[in-house]
Amino acid sequence: MVSKNDYTSFPREYEEFKKKFFELSGINLNSYKHQIHRRVHMLMKKWNIDNYDELFRLISTDKGKYMDFLNYLTINVSEFFRNPERFDTLEKEIIPMVMRPDRSIKAWSAGCATGEEPYSLAMVFEDLKISKTPRILATDIDRDALEKAKKGIYEAKQLQNVKPDRLRKYFLKKSDNLYEVSQVIKNRVNFKRHDLVLDPFDKDFDLILCRNVVIYLEREVKEKLYRKFRDALRIGGVLMVGNTEQIFGYRELGFRSIKPFFYQRVK
């Protein structure tokens, strides 16, 4: 039985659950901070479940519950042009800096959730009228989030930061509350399932956005990830992190800080 009050009770059972969950989903819960354990426990309370075996039985036999579980853990909330002032910096200063005349920009939205971030980036690229069409890879561990991303249909509240001219150019109004991203923008983004902790990274990116993803990860996992991002960037390429994040020891890692939340690979 899992104690109703203390989520750290029954560590052996939780260890067993994590192993089975890894076999089921490919997601290693050990990489995530302790708060993930607390969230598992909160969900169990909500579902009125008091042991991990029962939780595993439920999520391994009921697809809907499995999705609810993943959604609850990964907290994949996003919005278009999240932190709009950062997108302004990206548009006016960073993209012109990483553009090269001889080839198209190679960008990656790592932990893209339901697609708002890579689509926002595609809109910025489109407005900049870059002659060589940029390539945007958008990845996430959560398959359901990716399915939603590919459909490209969103509620109005997720579009609050979209400027009126972009709303006109890049969205189709489907109903009072629903908007669909235009085909031109959809065509610019290539969605793929990818685990940042376990899977290898592609190389030679000019720009990587990894925002509001690493906050759930353990410190060592996070550091390893930043090293992998550095290696995935070309020298001169830029990593953009979330508004509450910073890379400690970025110099040793081979970055320089060019603006708050933007790090350039220098070696």
Ligand SMILES: C[S@@+](CC[C@H](N)C(=O)[O-])C[C@H]1O[C@@H](n2cnc3c(N)ncnc32)[C@H](O)[C@@H]1O
């Ligand atoms: C809060 S969302 C961030 C979305 C977007 N980057 C933004 O800032 O609006 C975090 C996303 O990270 C994803 N994620 C968590 N762990 C991951 C991992 N190991 N590999 C890839 N994606 C992961 C989650 O599935 C979720 O969609």
